[in-house]
Amino acid sequence: MGRLRLLAPGTVQLIDFRYHVVSIIAVFLALSVGLVLGASFLKEAAVSGLDQSVQDLARNNEGLRREVDRANAGQRYLNGIMGTVGPELTKGRLAGHKAVVVSLPGADTKLVDGTVKLLDGASATVTGQVSVKGQWTDPKRENELVGALGANGLAFSTGPATERAAKVLAGAITERTPPVQGGTPGGSTTPPASGTPSTGAPASGTPATGTTGSGAPSGPGATSAPPAGGANTGQTPGTGTTTSGTHNTQAANEALTRLKEAGFIDVKDNPALGADLVVVIAPSGVTSGEDPGRTNNAYLALARALDGGDNGTVMAGTASAAQENGVIWALRRNDQTAKAVSTVDTADTPVGQVAVVWSLVVEDKQGISGQYGTTGTTDGPLPELPKKETP
Numbered sequence: 001m002g003r004l005r006l007l008a009p010g011t012v013q014l015i016d017f018r019y020h021v022v023s024i025i026a027v028f029l030a031l032s033v034g035l036v037l038g039a040s041f042l043k044e045a046a047v048s049g050l051d052q053s054v055q056d057l058a059r060n061n062e063g064l065r066r067e068v069d070r071a072n073a074g075q076r077y078l079n080g081i082m083g084t085v086g087p088e089l090t091k092g093r094l095a096g097h098k099a100v101v102v103s104l105p106g107a108d109t110k111l112v113d114g115t116v117k118l119l120d121g122a123s124a125t126v127t128g129q130v131s132v133k134g135q136w137t138d139p140k141r142e143n144e145l146v147g148a149l150g151a152n153g154l155a156f157s158t159g160p161a162t163e164r165a166a167k168v169l170a171g172a173i174t175e176r177t178p179p180v181q182g183g184t185p186g187g188s189t190t191p192p193a194s195g196t197p198s199t200g201a202p203a204s205g206t207p208a209t210g211t212t213g214s215g216a217p218s219g220p221g222a223t224s225a226p227p228a229g230g231a232n233t234g235q236t237p238g239t240g241t242t243t244s245g246t247h248n249t250q251a252a253n254e255a256l257t258r259l260k261e262a263g264f265i266d267v268k269d270n271p272a273l274g275a276d277l278v279v280v281i282a283p284s285g286v287t288s289g290e291d292p293g294r295t296n297n298a299y300l301a302l303a304r305a306l307d308g309g310d311n312g313t314v315m316a317g318t319a320s321a322a323q324e325n326g327v328i329w330a331l332r333r334n335d336q337t338a339k340a341v342s343t344v345d346t347a348d349t350p351v352g353q354v355a356v357v358w359s360l361v362v363e364d365k366q367g368i369s370g371q372y373g374t375t376g377t378t379d380g381p382l383p384e385l386p387k388k389e390t391p
Contacts, residue, residue, distance in 0.1 A: 082350030087121055089391055090357040094124035097364070100173050100275035101126065102306065104299055104327065105134040106283030108318070111348055115279050115316060115356065122357045124277060128269030130173060130256075132302070136264050137162060137295045148262035152255050162298035166305035169259065172252040174309035175274035247274030277360050278306045281347075282317030286325040296330035300337045307340045312363025316347035316356050322375035332371050342383075345373030351381055358383050365389065 099119045103112045112129065119126050135141050142161040146153055149168050156164040252272035259265045280303055287295050307313035315331060322328040322345035331337050342359040346352030355372045362368050362383045370379040385391075 079350050082354065086350045086354050089354050090118065090122045092123045093357050093361050093389070094119065094122040094277065097124045097177075097277050097311070097360075098127050098175075098273065098275040099124040099277040099279065099360075100271045101129045101279050101281065102173075102302075103129065103131045103281040104283050105132060105136070106285065107131075107281040108284045108348070111284075111316070111318070112281050114353070115281060115347070118353050118356065119277075119279065126269070127173070127273040127275045128267065128271035130169070130271050131266040131268070133264055133266065136165070137289075137298045139291075139294070144262060145264060148258045148264060150255070150258050152251075160298070160301070163301040163305075165259070165264070166298075166302040167308075168255055169265070169302070170305035170309045172255040173271040173275060174278060174306055175247040175276055176309065176311055177276040249273060276311040277364065278310050278313045279356060279360070280306065280313065280315040280341075282315055282321040282327040284318055285320045286323055287327060287330075292325050293330075296325070296327055299327050300331055300334055303331065303341045304337055312342075312360045313340070314342045314344060314356055314359045314363070316344045316352070318348050319345050319373065319375045321345060322373060328373075329376065332376065338369065338371065340369055342369040343371045343373070345375045345378070346381070355382050358385055361385060361389055 101112060101115055101119070116126055116129065136145070145161045145165050149156075149165060152168045152171070153164055156167050158164075249272050252274065256265070256267050256272055260267055282299075286292070289295055303313060303315055315328060317326075317328050320326060322332070322343075328343045328345050331341060331343055342363060344352050344355045344359060347356055352373065359370060359372065362370065362385065365386050368383075370383050372378055372381060372383060374381070
C-alpha cells in the first residue's frame with residue numbers, strides 16, 4: 001500500500017507535464033496556422049488595393065497626357081500662325097539701323113544664326129557677330145584680359161577686369177545714332193553703367209594721354225588715334241538724348257584684334273563698323289562653374305556697357321536661361337541692368353522673335369526696357385509698340 005501511494009503521485013505528475021507540452025505545441029501550431037491564413041487574406045487585400053491605385057494613376061496619367069497633347073497642339077498651331085505672320089510683323093521695323101549680335105559662352109548656334117536672319121529680315125544692317133569665350137570670366141586670366149585691352153584699357157583703370165573689358169568691347173562695336181524716321185531720342189533712359197563715358201569719350205576711347213589706338217606711346221609729332229566710338233558719341237547726361245559721332249573703325253578693329261588674339265572673343269564679319277542696336281544671345285541653360293554669380297555679373301556688366309553705347313540692347317534666349325542661376329534670370333533680378341536692357345526668354349519661338357525686334361523698336365523710339373516671355377515675372381509676351389509703329 002505504501003509503494004502504491006509513492007507511485008501514484010509520480011504517475012500523476014508525469015501525465016500533467018505531458019499535458020502541458022501538448023497544450024503549448026497546440027497553441028503554437030494554431031498561431032502558425034492563423035498567421036499563414038491571415039497573411040494570405042492580407043496579401044490578397046494589399047494586392048487588390050495596389051492594383052486599384054495603379055489603375056487610378058494610369059487614368060490620371062492618361063488624362064494629363066491628353067492635356068499635354070492638347071497644349072502642344074495649341075502651341076504648334078500658334079507657332080504656325082506666328083511663323084506665317086511674324087515676318088510681316090517685323091518687316092522693315094529696323095530700317096536705317098545697324099545691328100550686331102553678341103553671343104555669350106554656351107549660346108545656341110542655331111539661335112545665333114536665326115537672330116542674324118531675323119535682324120536682316122527686319123531691314124537692319126547686321127555689321128557682324130562677336131562670340132565671347134569662356135576665358136572672359138576666368139579669374140585666373142584677369143591679368144591677361146586687362147593686358148589685351150592695350151591703351152584702350154587705360155581709360156578704365158578701376159573696377160573688375162571683366163567690367164573694364166566690357167566697356168572697351170562695347171566701344172569697339174557700338175555707336176549711338178540720332179533718332180530715325182522722326183522718332184523720339186533713342187537709347188535707354190537709364191544712364192550708362194558707372195565709369196562709362198558720356199560725351200567726348202566712348203567706351204573704348206583712348207585716354208587723353210597721347211597714346212595711339214594700338215598702344216604705341218606718343219611723343220612730339222606723334223598722332224594719336226581717335227577713340228573707336230568717335231569724339232561726339234555718347235548720351236547727353238540727364239537728357240536721354242544722343243549725339244551722333246564718327247565711329248573710328250581702325251581703332252575698333254585694333255581693339256577687337258587684341259581681344260581675339262588673346263583668346264577672349266571670336267569675330268565674324270565686321271562688327272568694328274559700329275552698330276546702334278545690339279542683341280545679346282544668352283547661354284542655353286543655367287550658368288554653371290565654381291562661381292555662377294560672378295560669371296553672371298560679368299555678363300550683366302557687358303550688357304550694361306553695350307546699352308551705354310547704343311540705342312537699344314536686348315538679351316535673348318530660351319526659357320532655360322530664365323530659370324534660377326540663368327543669365328536672363330540674373331538680369332531680371334538686377335534692377336540696374338533690368339532698367340536698361342530688355343530680355344526675351346522665348347527667342348527660339350516665332351512669338352519670341354517678334355518680341356526681340358519690337359523690343360529694339362521700343363528701346364530706340366522710347367528708351368524703355370522690358371522683360372518679355374513666359375518664365376518668371378514678365379511684362380507679357382510682346383512689348384507695346386509706339387502708336388506710329390503699330391501694325
